[in-house]
Amino acid sequence: MTNGFLILILIIAILAFSGRIQGLSGLLIFGLILFFLGWFTIKFFWIILAIVGINYITKSMRPKTHRRTEYTYRTYTQQDFEDFFRRAAGSQYGGQYQRRSSGSYGNPYARYTEDLTKYYMVLGVDKGANKEEVKKAYLKKVKEHHPDRFASASENEKKYHEDQLKTINEAYDKIEKSYTV
DSSP, X not given: OOHHHHHHHHHHHHHHHHTSSTTHHHHHHHHHHHHHHHHHXXXXXXXXXXXXXXXXXXXXXXXXXXXXXXXXOOOOOHHHHXXXXXXXXXXXXXXXXXXXOTTOTTOTTSOOOOOOHHHHHHHTOOTTOOHHHHHHHHHHHXXXXXXXXXXXXXXXXXXXXXXXHHHHHHHHHHHHHHHHO
16 A cells, blocks of 8 residues: 555544544444454465364264254152152062053053052042042032131141142142043
8 A cells, every 4th residue: 555545544534533524434444344354364364264174174074963952850759759669669579559551561661550549538539539529529628728718827727738738739630630641
């Protein structure tokens, strides 16, 4: 570049930043950034080319997998663990917990069925009760232990009835799910 050209650019820059030529200051800054990036690219062209080449080669050597890993977490209660081990011990040693899935005889991967006896006991119905009986017993138990009935009770009593209601809801959910399986 010649000295005259540099002086012309300097005059335009001064006028642009003083506000005399509006809109030119942004263009001037953009031009300076492009000039710097261009100078940098030309100056270090071989280094940039080597880095891009190495990156291309290493990527092409990696196996191309497009699998996405998803993690799901389920919380278990102590009762779930106890039931699991009780079932496992029962099915191994000829105990009372047997697989009840049809067509799963001898299949270790068959879906297990949960012993719902304790849940029927919570609701106060017989083990062979139908959906209507279970629902009626559930609604009766919920009325007995609903928190609105114990709004003025002591904290211990409120806590007791809340725990009872959680147990009742869990029992009803487990029994309802068993009807849909």
